[in-house]
Amino acid sequence: DQQVKQNSPSLSVQEGRISILNCDYTNSMFDYFLWYKKYPAEGPTFLISISSIKDKNEDGRFTVFLNKSAKHLSLHIVPSQPGDSAVYFCAASAHAGGTSYGKLTFGQGTILTVHP
């Protein structure tokens, strides 16, 4: 049961253009969402997060949009740079307490390649 899905396994973008990475979720209890960037043989690096009380959060070149009714979030990177090439994971957690508190559920990841 894949509660967090990233349906695009890969994305290729030209340097300077916008990269849009998408993520869908099914569990309505999720109320906190994060994006991580990961290089091979390294741990994920936190990029940006958003709480369910917001629909947008921006940090420099990174913006995360949340559409709760559609259970969809996206990460926009603009302008894209070759150094952004990595695997991007979206993750979700529920803060309603109980045994699932704080646990992250990850999507499958999207490989972003930014061409010079």
Added chain:
Amino acid sequence: GAVVSQHPSRVICKSGTSVKIECRSLDFQATTMFWYRQFPKKSLMLMATSNEGSKATYEQGVEKDKFLINHASLTLSTLTVTSAHPEDSSFYICSARDIGGPSDTQYFGPGTRLTVL
């Protein structure tokens, strides 16, 4: 950002031996740490939640007697793979939740590559 370290970064061992992996939060306190396993070209799979001062909570299908977790302090959690076998070879990653920071976010260690011969 918050820093989490893991040691060792890489370990090769013989089948039947036990391997201990340490996870430390370097600049914040973490009452909760998490242990993940990543298979090649797959997402991160949560193995267990490590709570300081109490027993770890294991995910379904994860053998608690095989993967021993100890969270002895607010900055250290250890994962011991007991009687390791080749199928335990994987990339193990820990994370620590910084509840004292501006957002309730997990910060990940660099990972440990375990190879069991």
